[in-house]
Amino acid sequence: MFDVEKIRNDFPMIRNHPDIIYFDSAATAYKPQAVIDAVMDFYNYRTVNVHRGDYPLSFEASKLYEDTRTVMKKFINARSEKEIVFTYGATSGLNIVAYSYGHENLKEGDVVLTSYLEHASDILPWFKACEKTGAKIEYVPLTEDGHLTVENFEKAMHDGVKVVALTFVSNVLGYEVPVKEICRIAHSYGAVVAIDGAQAVPHAIVDVQDLDVDFLAFSSHKMCGPSGAGVLYGKYELLEKMDSLLFGGGANARFDKEGNIILKEAPYKFEAGTPNIEGTIGMKAAAEYLMDIGMENIVAYDRELQRYFSEKMQQLDNIDYYNPKADVGLVTFNVKGIFAQDAAAYLAANNIDVRSGNHCAKILWNTIGATETLRASLYLYNTKAEIDRFVEVLKDITLEKCVGVYL
Amino acid sequence: MMDTELKRAILIDHYQKPHNHGLVEDARYAMKHQASSSCIDDIKVQLDIEGDIVKDVRFDGVGCTISTASTSIFSDLIKGKTREEALEMIERYYKLLRGEEDDYEELEEAQAFDTLYAQPNRIKCGLIGVEAMEELIKESYKK
Numbered sequence: 001m002f003d004v005e006k007i008r009n010d011f012p013m014i015r016n017h018p019d020i021i022y023f024d025s026a027a028t029a030y031k032p033q034a035v036i037d038a039v040m041d042f043y044n045y046r047t048v049n050v051h052r053g054d055y056p057l058s059f060e061a062s063k064l065y066e067d068t069r070t071v072m073k074k075f076i077n078a079r080s081e082k083e084i085v086f087t088y089g090a091t092s093g094l095n096i097v098a099y100s101y102g103h104e105n106l107k108e109g110d111v112v113l114t115s116y117l118e119h120a121s122d123i124l125p126w127f128k129a130c131e132k133t134g135a136k137i138e139y140v141p142l143t144e145d146g147h148l149t150v151e152n153f154e155k156a157m158h159d160g161v162k163v164v165a166l167t168f169v170s171n172v173l174g175y176e177v178p179v180k181e182i183c184r185i186a187h188s189y190g191a192v193v194a195i196d197g198a199q200a201v202p203h204a205i206v207d208v209q210d211l212d213v214d215f216l217a218f219s220s221h222k223m224c225g226p227s228g229a230g231v232l233y234g235k236y237e238l239l240e241k242m243d244s245l246l247f248g249g250g251a252n253a254r255f256d257k258e259g260n261i262i263l264k265e266a267p268y269k270f271e272a273g274t275p276n277i278e279g280t281i282g283m284k285a286a287a288e289y290l291m292d293i294g295m296e297n298i299v300a301y302d303r304e305l306q307r308y309f310s311e312k313m314q315q316l317d318n319i320d321y322y323n324p325k326a327d328v329g330l331v332t333f334n335v336k337g338i339f340a341q342d343a344a345a346y347l348a349a350n351n352i353d354v355r356s357g358n359h360c361a362k363i364l365w366n367t368i369g370a371t372e373t374l375r376a377s378l379y380l381y382n383t384k385a386e387i388d389r390f391v392e393v394l395k396d397i398t399l400e401k402c403v404g405v406y407l
Numbered sequence: 408m409m410d411t412e413l414k415r416a417i418l419i420d421h422y423q424k425p426h427n428h429g430l431v432e433d434a435r436y437a438m439k440h441q442a443s444s445s446c447i448d449d450i451k452v453q454l455d456i457e458g459d460i461v462k463d464v465r466f467d468g469v470g471c472t473i474s475t476a477s478t479s480i481f482s483d484l485i486k487g488k489t490r491e492e493a494l495e496m497i498e499r500y501y502k503l504l505r506g507e508e509d510d511y512e513e514l515e516e517a518q519a520f521d522t523l524y525a526q527p528n529r530i531k532c533g534l535i536g537v538e539a540m541e542e543l544i545k546e547s548y549k550k
Contacts (some may be wrong), residue, residue, distance in 0.1 A: 091517060339422075341471040345529070371449075403418045403472055406523060407411045 002297045008381050010038065010289075021352045021386045026171055026199060026330055026377030029224045031286070038285035039226060042278040050277055051250060065277055068284035069267075072231050075287040076216065077207040083239065085267040086280050090198035091121040093217025093232030096270060097194045098125030098139040101215070102163060105192075108134030110162040113191070115140045115148050117170040118368055119176070120360040122196040126165050135162070146173045146323070146367045150181045157185055164193045168200030168216075172361045172375065173368070174306075174326030177202065183212045192238070198222055202379070203302055203328040205295045206232050220279060224379075225286030229279030232270070239266035248272035298380050305329045305378050305387065312391045319394065322368050329378030332368075335397055340372040342402040347374075348394045351404045367399040414519040421476035421516075422424045426483050430467045437546065439539040441468075448474045448532060452482075452539035456547045459489045464540065471532050473523070478536025480516045490544050504530055 008014045010032040013022070022030065031383045042061070050062040069081040073132040078084060102125070106112070112135055123137075130137055142148055145195045157164075164186045167175050179195055197218035200206055208216055215234045221227035234242075244251055244263060251272035255261045271369040283377070290298060306329045313321045313331055321333045334344045344356035346356040354376045358365065365371045376390065436453040438488070440541060450468035464482035481500070485493035503511050506524030511517075515542065523533050 165537075229434075288504040340471075341532075399419055399422075399472075400415060403415050403422075404411075406418070406473060406526060406529065407414050 002028050002293070002301050004301070004381065004383055007293070008032070008383075011381050019351045021382075021390060023352060023354045023376035023378060023381075023382070023386070023390065025202075025379035026222070028221045028227065028374065029202065029354055029379050030381060031224055031226070031282075032289050035225055035282045039278045039282040041279050049274055061277060061350060062293050064281045064284070065275070068280050071284045071287050075291065077202070077209050078231055078233075078397045079209065080232055080236060082266060083208075083233055083236050085234065085239070085270045086275055086321045087217065087230045087270075088228050088276060089219040089221065089230040090217045091219075093124045093215075093230055094121050094196055096195070096232055096245045097215045097217065097234070098129045099245045100270075101192065101194075101238065102126065102129035102135075103132055104243060106130070106133040106135040106162055109160065110135040111138050111158070111160045112136070112157060112163045112165055113138050113140060113161045113186075114165045115167075115177075116142055116361075116363045117146070117148060117167050117173070117175075118165070118361065118363070119167060119171050119198070120194060121198075122165060123177065123363075124166055126163070135249045140166075142367050144367075145325070146170070146364070147175050150178050151184070152180040153178075153182050154185055157189055157191075159189060161186070161189060161191045164191050165196075166193075167196040167198075168206070168218075169203060169328055170361070170364075170374065172332055172359045172364055174199075174312060174328045174330030174332070174377075175323065176200070176327040179213060180211045183214075187212065199328070199330075202290075202384045204299060214238055220283035220286060220312075221282075223286050224289060225283035226276075226279040228276045229283045234266070236266065239270075242266070244269050246270075246272040246273060250274070265349070292381065293380065301380060302378065303327075305382060305384065306331075308384055309376075309378070309387050312387060316391065316394060318397065320370070322370070322373065329382070331376045332373045333376075334373055335369055338399050338402055340374050342399070342405075343374055343397060346397055346402040347390075347393065347404045352390055352393060372401075408521055409518045414521075417480070417516050417519040418476045419473055420478040422472040424507055425475055425479040426429050427464050427466060427479065427486070430465050434496075435514065436463070436465065437543050439543050441539050443537045448535050450474060450478060452478065452543065454540060454543040455540050456490065456544065459491075461485050461493050461520070461544065462493065466539075467535055470535065473520075473529055473532035474535045477517070477520060477533045478539075480519070481537050481540060484515060484517060485540060490547065493544055494541065497537055500537060501534075504533055 011030045013030040046061045048057045050065045052058045053379045069084045072084045192214045194215040197216045201218040202223040217232045220229035251269045253262045310324045319333045340356035434457045441450045448470040453465040454528045489491040
């Protein structure tokens, strides 16, 4: 049984800021006590480096760190721990794919197929890969309301496409992209599919084997874990053939003065330098926390909040609401006649924290017809009562009141 | 301190009906595009400086009430001024945004920003257009 009051109790940020309605979880999520404890446990009892193993504490820290691979494997149903590369977040994972796979495998005239939904971190690395290799970017056309459909994808796909780089869930519109069907079609053309899972993994049941996705990158901090940690999932046969992006200690097996390097096997070859050990261990606690509650319960509650929120928003006549049919608890809108940032300042003055701006998706504006929007994004600790209060404040918003925040 | 209701009226008026709004295609105007200092506000400012006088100011772009109103107010303020007078006025405005005590009478409507210093995350909105004007004036000395 999903008990939101019990869940709220797990989050010190909610206890410490009882007056704040936090609707910005798509930017970063609050952390439960279990995650904080895991990080503190490392600081208080096990602050030593991993993979040295000359003394018991290092063995313990290394075990916790490697146990995280097992938990993350289970979390996304990977085949093996060897397919779980620890990163600093979705951005670094996506850059590894674009550099280590893209730069090596793309050639002049090849196509990277992507969409206008993409966040900067999923598209800028591919722009750079194309600049370097002479490959080019093509976009799958979106429907009028911003959906990426199987039909449009199928039409956009062709033999020249070598990489399909897409987000799983849009961070602006909250629409889910049909990744499973896309993988099936892309693979029939021999293309590789790299997915930005930053928004999807915290809000959906993601099974990489069922999806048959080739790469999936996501961040710990959006799924209640520490920031600066994350996972790049990759099929082992692909990871095996890839060079690393960063070189240094921990990632090589041997090297000599002539410059010959023998890298370790995947995933270790991608993890040069002392990693974010405490962040990674904290991510383990976050994944365990979410699995204990049950991702199916979290998803069901998220959809319930979305439907409730959407109905309320559709009753307001002073707003432009862009995504009433979002697949996750994410509401994107503008208040008529008020610049997004000014409306956000007014909401903030009423203890409601949302994000305003273009949300790093700077090529989407043509589709929704607005360069800046307000985004209210929810997670498992938000409530219908908070949505009610949000809607009440929004009902009475005026430009005069917004400007009043600055006076 | 300026009266709160007066400030509100000034900001809303300049936001809804910005003065000197819309760019011109004229080689006499030098232009600055303020695109990289913030990822939301995107403002272009044009200055026509003839001799030592700021003859005309134009601007366009998207911005919040503060960036739009401050750019609009300053486009009025420095128009017709000598470069030195305009730069002095801009310096004075920066002082106002730092919250320093002084007499800001000559800043006229820009006094509406006399409490902006209390909102550190929004000061850059109040600077975006004015900094473009400052840079354009300073660059004009090099020509």
